Amino acid sequence: MLRIILTSEGTEGDVSPVWAIARALAQRGHRVSLVTHRAFVQRFQVDGFDVHAMDSGSDYDGFLGACEGLNDPRTAASVFRDHFLPWARTGAAILQSLVEDSPEAILVTNATPGIAARLVSAAQGLPLVALCTYPDNLRTAALVELMVCERLRDHVSALAHSYGIRTDLRSWWRTPARQLALWPRWFFDGSTFGCLHTGFCWTERAxxxxxxxxxxxxxxxxxxxxxxxxxxxxxxxxxxxxxxxxxxxxxxxxxxxxxxxxxxxxxxxxxxxxxxxxxxxxxxxxxxxxxxxxxxxxxxxxxxxxxxxxxxxxxxxxxxxxxxxxxxxxxxxxxxxxxxxxxxxxxxxxQPTFTRASGPNLAIERSCDLIERVGVERCDLLAHQRSLKDHEESSA
CATH class of the missing domain: 3.40.50.2000 (Glycogen Phosphorylase B;)
Known part of the structure; x- marks a missing residue:
C-alpha cells in the first residue's frame, strides 16, 4: 500500500480528472488524500474518502467570477496573486501535515500552477508527479515560470523561504517531476516534452x-x-x-x-x-x-x-x-x-458513430499504473537507504 497525496486547484476541468485518478488509486487499496476546493469536498467525500479544503466557498466563487482575467497576460498575474497564491499557502500547510511521518509519500498535482505540491516536495524531498490536463501546460511552461518566478517573485520567495527553500526560484520551479499527459498522443504529442500519455480522464461515463x-x-x-x-x-x-x-x-x-x-x-x-x-x-x-x-x-x-x-x-x-x-x-x-x-x-x-477517444476508464487505469510506478521506486530507494544505514551501523 502506497501513501499518495494529490492536490488540485482550478475549474471543473482541472479538478475532475485529478479526482477520478484519486478515487481509482483509493479503490486499489492505497492510502490516498486529496487537497482541493471546498466547493468539491461534499461531492468527493464518498465512502469516507479523505478530502481537505484549501479555501472557503466564497473564495472559490470569487475566482470563478474573476478567472476570465487568465485570458489576458496583463491580468493573469493578478489572478495568480489574489487566488492561487493564497490557496498555495493553505494547501502547502495541509500537505505538510499529511506527509508527517510518511517518508514514503508521493505527491501528485496539476502541472499548473501546482505551487503547494512543489513547495512540500522540495522541503521534504518527496517525489512529485505533475498531471498535464491540457497541451498548453507544456507549450506555455516557460511563460508560467516567468510569471511565478519573476512577476510574483516577492510573494513566491517569501512563501518558499517559509519552507526553508533558499535556492534560486527558477531552480526550485524546475525541480524534476514525472509528467503525465491526460490526453491521447494522437491529439497532441507530449513525448517530446518528456510526458507519458494516459488518455482523457474524467469522473463520469456515458x-x-x-x-x-x-x-x-x-x-x-x-x-x-x-x-x-x-x-x-x-x-x-x-x-x-x-x-x-x-x-x-x-x-x-x-x-x-x-x-x-x-x-x-x-x-x-x-x-x-x-x-x-x-x-x-x-x-x-x-x-x-x-x-x-x-x-x-x-x-x-x-x-x-x-x-x-x-x-x-x-x-x-x-x-x-x-x-x-x-x-x-x-x-x-x-x-x-x-x-x-x-x-x-x-x-x-x-457519421453517427464517430469517436477517437480511448475511454475514461482505460486512461484512469494507465494514470494509476504510472503513479504507482513512482511510488514503488520511492519505496525501493528508501529500503536501499535503510539497508546501507544498517550495514554501516553493523560495521561500526
Whole structure:
C-alpha cells in the first residue's frame, strides 16, 4: 500500500480528472488524500474518502467570477496573486501535515500552477508527479515560470523561504517531476516534452444514461464550462447562431443566460454533463479539455468558439483531427455559427458513430499504473537507504 497525496486547484476541468485518478488509486487499496476546493469536498467525500479544503466557498466563487482575467497576460498575474497564491499557502500547510511521518509519500498535482505540491516536495524531498490536463501546460511552461518566478517573485520567495527553500526560484520551479499527459498522443504529442500519455480522464461515463430519465431531445448543447472563461460574447453568438439555424438548443451555464428573445432554453446545472453531451447531436463549447474529451468519447461533433488561454490551441487540435469546426473570434457572427451548426448536424446524421477517444476508464487505469510506478521506486530507494544505514551501523 502506497501513501499518495494529490492536490488540485482550478475549474471543473482541472479538478475532475485529478479526482477520478484519486478515487481509482483509493479503490486499489492505497492510502490516498486529496487537497482541493471546498466547493468539491461534499461531492468527493464518498465512502469516507479523505478530502481537505484549501479555501472557503466564497473564495472559490470569487475566482470563478474573476478567472476570465487568465485570458489576458496583463491580468493573469493578478489572478495568480489574489487566488492561487493564497490557496498555495493553505494547501502547502495541509500537505505538510499529511506527509508527517510518511517518508514514503508521493505527491501528485496539476502541472499548473501546482505551487503547494512543489513547495512540500522540495522541503521534504518527496517525489512529485505533475498531471498535464491540457497541451498548453507544456507549450506555455516557460511563460508560467516567468510569471511565478519573476512577476510574483516577492510573494513566491517569501512563501518558499517559509519552507526553508533558499535556492534560486527558477531552480526550485524546475525541480524534476514525472509528467503525465491526460490526453491521447494522437491529439497532441507530449513525448517530446518528456510526458507519458494516459488518455482523457474524467469522473463520469456515458453508461450513466440509463440512470436518468430521458430529457427532451436536443439538436445542440451549448456549454461554456464551469467558470466565466468563455465570456458573454460566446453565449451571445452561440445562441444567435442556434436561433438563425432554427435548432432545438439548450444552454447550460451558471453564469450566463440567453439574450432576451432567444428561443434557446437555459439551465444553470444538469445532473450530468456527460449525459447531456451524449443526448445531444452536436456540442458548442469553449475549447476546454474536459468538454472536448467527453465529446470525443461520446462521438459528438463539436463547434468550438475558443478564446483566451489554452482553448484556441485545443480547438485547432480538434479541427485537425476531423472531430469538429473551430471558428476564430474574427468569425464569430450569427450567420457563420449557423452555417457551421448546419454542417455539423449533417455530419452527425451521416457519421453517427464517430469517436477517437480511448475511454475514461482505460486512461484512469494507465494514470494509476504510472503513479504507482513512482511510488514503488520511492519505496525501493528508501529500503536501499535503510539497508546501507544498517550495514554501516553493523560495521561500526
Amino acid at each position: 453508461s450513466k444514461l440509463d440512470d436518468l430519465p430521458p430529457p427532451r431531445p436536443r439538436d445542440v448543447l451549448i456549454t461554456g464550462g464551469s467558470a466565466t472563461l468563455a465570456g458573454a460574447q460566446f453565449i451571445e453568438v452561440a445562441t444567435r447562431g442556434c436561433d438563425i439555424a432554427g435548432t432545438n438548443a439548450l444552454l447550460v451555464s451558471r453564469h450566463f443566460k440567453p439574450p432576451p428573445g432567444s428561443a434557446v432554453e437555459h439551465q444553470s446545472h444538469v445532473a450530468s454533463m456527460t449525459v447531456a453531451i451524449a443526448r445531444s447531436r452536436i456540442v458548442i463549447n469553449h475549447g476546454g479539455m474536459g468538454t472536448i474529451g467527453q465529446c470525443l468519447d461520446a462521438g459528438k461533433p463539436q463547434l468550438l468558439l475558443a478564446h483566451g488561454g489554452d482553448r484556441p490551441f485545443n480547438a485547432r487540435l480538434v479541427q485537425s483531427s476531423g472531430a469538429g469546426i473551430s471558428l476564430p473570434r474574427n468569425r464569430w457572427t450569427g450567420d457563420e455559427v449557423a452555417a457551421a451548426i448546419r454542417d455539423l448536424l449533417a455530419y452527425a446524421r451521416d
